[in-house]
Amino acid sequence: MFTDRHILVTGAASGIGLATATHLAERGATRLVLVDCDAAALARIALPCTLDLLPGDVSDEAFWEGAASFLAGLNGAVINAGVAGAGPIADLPFAQWRRILSINLDGAFLTLRAALRAMADGGAIVATASAAGIKPEAGVAAYGASKAALIHLVKVAAKEAAARRIRVNAIAPAGVETPVWDAVPMFADRAAAIGRDAAFVELAALATPLGRYAKADEIAAQIAFLLSDAAALVTGACLVSDGGYTL
Ligand code: NAD
Secondary structure, eight states, rough: OOOOOEEEEEETSSHHHHHHHHHHHHHTEEEEEEEOOHHHHHHTOOOEEEEEEEEOOTTTTHHHHHHHHHTTTOOOEEEEOOOOBBBGGHHHHHHHHHHHHHHIIIIHHHHHHHHHOOOOEEEEEEEEEEGGTTTTTTTTTHHHHHHHHHHHHHHHHHHHHHGEEEEEEEEEEEBBBBBBGGGOOOHHHHHHHOHHHHHHHHHHHHHHHTTOOOHHHHHHHHHHHHHHHGGGTTOSSSSEESSTTOO
């Protein structure tokens, strides 16, 4: 399915990024460029295709200058690295606001720009946004604002890149059972009290009509669909994969 594809995945050492890289490698991707700031976790990745493992911070412009030679001829990209954080606006330290915006939005912009510069004619880009960027939720100002802006950025990029036959889409999960939740105090407190699995079940039952959160593998398969020729006419879309959370 992804034979001869050369695809970049950021945030590839954990959660959705790792599941996506695995999914693509197992379906024939020829070459994957995997980026993550967790160098140790990145170094442990072994997949059945040519791998370029690039430790680095997606929000660092100099990192992308250094990575350019690995990206030449790229035909797919998954803009996925991100961090969470929560707290009411009145109590939110500016440094926390800046950190979330810097990684989730500046980092996404730099990744998108690097991917667009590296692609010749034709390609597909998918950004991991979030249902938090669609439905306002108290306590999620920085994260929600970063993801709302990312969805807008994707739509602008889709218009700009269409003439080069490059499609750009977003995916918006509500909850996915990955380590990103450990940075959300409400979840971390419940996980400490009743266990991680039970905390996910409880949160999902409260928040989603379908009553459960996603597994990283499910989101990876949907990202792969958006990257694939099966989605050849899909561009500028945001695939809401949230169990009905935003309804
Ligand atoms: P995760 O914590 O398992 O993985 C995120 C990865 O990004 C980690 O490996 C981390 O080291 C890396 N990373 C963080 N900052 C980085 C930086 N500055 N440069 C390079 N790498 C960096 O989390 P996940 O749930 O797999 O999250 C992946 C994406 O999915 C994020 O953008 C997140 O906002 C989004 N998302 C997650 C959920 C969820 O419920 N888990 C829901 C909606 C959207």
